[in-house]
Amino acid sequence: MTDFMTASPVSLVQPTCPGEQRAKGVQLQSTCHLCRESHKTQVWLCFLVLSLLSSSTCAAPEPPTLHLLKCLRSETLKNAIERSEAMLYAPSTSDVKEKCKMMSLRCYMLELMMVIGEEEIQDKKARCIFDFNATLPTEHPVDCPPCEAYSLKNIKVFLERLISLLQEMNSRTT
Numbered sequence: 001m002t003d004f005m006t007a008s009p010v011s012l013v014q015p016t017c018p019g020e021q022r023a024k025g026v027q028l029q030s031t032c033h034l035c036r037e038s039h040k041t042q043v044w045l046c047f048l049v050l051s052l053l054s055s056s057t058c059a060a061p062e063p064p065t066l067h068l069l070k071c072l073r074s075e076t077l078k079n080a081i082e083r084s085e086a087m088l089y090a091p092s093t094s095d096v097k098e099k100c101k102m103m104s105l106r107c108y109m110l111e112l113m114m115v116i117g118e119e120e121i122q123d124k125k126a127r128c129i130f131d132f133n134a135t136l137p138t139e140h141p142v143d144c145p146p147c148e149a150y151s152l153k154n155i156k157v158f159l160e161r162l163i164s165l166l167q168e169m170n171s172r173t174t
Helices: 039-054 064-072 075-082 098-118 124-135 155-173
Strands: none
Touching: 064 075, 064 124, 064 155, 075 098, 075 124, 075 155, 098 124, 098 155
């Protein structure tokens, strides 16, 4: 009667996500020889294995540029930024060399942070701009023009160009 309840000497649990080589979660090895006959231990192990399998998630974190893009598309934040009448340095995607993309993003973030300060934007979504800026490298690559070398554009053109740059960068990461 208890034959179906005996635990196997080794049970491995390696939940993996599609397309990944490494295991997610934990490995569980049940090699307890003294407890093998205990019904409570077997039930507990079954519960543990099932809970590990059901709690395994395969959601990959989104790239920071994608998060920023979603943030900028927020209606409340976008409307608040678009109230600005500032003229801002706005490189177009065709103006930016591949090695200068991060530097250009830093230019955009500095300009956006200035607009947020001047317009006194209190939207909590604006925090994503400051958070994203903190992740950008601070070094200035050789042969990349400074922010001031780009043309001044109104806020709508500025946002269109920034979104275009972010979309281009996201298309390369997916």
